[in-house]
Amino acid sequence: MSDSMVPRKPPSKGFAKKKKNIILLSMLAPGAIWLILLRYLPMFGIVIAFQKFTIYTKNPTLLNNIIHSDWVGFKNFGFLFTTSDSWKMIRNTVGYNALWIVLGTVIAVSFAIMLSLLTKKFVAKAYQTLMFFPYFLSWVVASYFLMAFLDPTYGLINHLQKQWGIEATQWYFVSKPWPILLTVAYLWKNIGYSTVLYLAAITGIDTSQYEAASIDGANKKQQIRYITIPHLKTMIIILFIMSVGRIVNSDFGLFYQVPQNNGPLFPATQVLDTYVYRAFMATNNPGMSTAASLLQNVVGFFCVITANSIVRRIDEESSLF
Structure with missing residues (x-):
């Protein structure tokens, strides 16, 4: 019997469900990435509210500025x-x-x-x-x-x-x-x-x-x-x-x-x-x-x-x- 005549097994329900979930998650991905990049990552800057923010002159990046700024508690x-x-x-x-x-x-x-x-x-x-x-x-x-x-x-x-x-x-x-x-x-x-x-x-x-x-x-x-x-x-x-x-x-x-x-x-x-x-x-x-x-x-x-x-x-x- 040739391979073409061998009946193929239908895809399992679990595989079909996983495939559907992958498609739905791929549709969700752009919005989720936007939310993480523009809403959650910037929350790190909340620490500035408790600091006397200064510019670190040697390497003035945001991270260095935050690290080298003095903490002032709730004074701000x-x-x-x-x-x-x-x-x-x-x-x-x-x-x-x-x-x-x-x-x-x-x-x-x-x-x-x-x-x-x-x-x-x-x-x-x-x-x-x-x-x-x-x-x-x-x-x-x-x-x-x-x-x-x-x-x-x-x-x-x-x-x-x-x-x-x-x-x-x-x-x-x-x-x-x-x-x-x-x-x-x-x-x-x-x-x-x-x-x-x-x-x-x-x-x-x-x-x-x-x-x-x-x-x-x-x-x-x-x-x-x-x-x-x-x-x-x-x-x-x-x-x-x-x-x-x-x-x-x-x-x-x-x-x-x-x-x-x-x-x-x-x-x-x-x-x-x-x-x-x-x-x-x-x-x-x-x-x-x-x-x-x-x-x-x-x-x-x-x-x-x-x-x-x-x-x-x-x-x-x-x-x-």
Whole structure:
């Protein structure tokens, strides 16, 4: 009997399973390598937060600089709380983030529901594109958009104020209106991204539920209340928990570029990130900035754990982990 006529054994299930795992792991490899190289290896630099970082002149590599720097313990953490503006920048950081978490969630969910109710697909796609477009703009570009309205000489609002006989407002020298301006700028740029996430969740809801509710006599408001919002609850909670983890972090570009780094606006625009940057530029001490970043991440981590624990006690299925 020839070799070609000998029946071949089918591959074992174990081999097929291993082959499938190898394929899946190869697909995972690029992301895992990126995570290790750019997220985990740089964590070695955390030690700078506990050192008085100096440049080692003989062989100035990062490793030699860290080895030959003196240890100062928790001294670098103190500069965040010794300044007279500590309360203001902490209040601004937490206050803005708390306000934006609430407003961002309410507005994004509302917009997503309204877009889902549009019957003409072309109109819905056009609105989605227009809302999502600002998310791709840098804060440098957005700051010039805002300046076109607020510039004391050529700004549109000041021009209208002069025409109406009203004294022109020096927007970049008065801090009082800037909490509102920063809130509007943040929502304008980021609300489209959140809206698309919620809209994707709404499109995944089984349409038969709406049809059954309509047959039972439920109107649109009742369908939104008893079908749409309950299905969005899990996503809202997960995004809320993730947002709470960044409550002591701030968007540096928003608070630095949009107010044009003007000193008179610091009472309303000074946050932890901008303060650390300005302190680093003045002192050239990487240890202080590293300590501030480490503290922010540690606080954010505990905020996520706390928020998730509270959610898990109320509704275990909606918790993040």
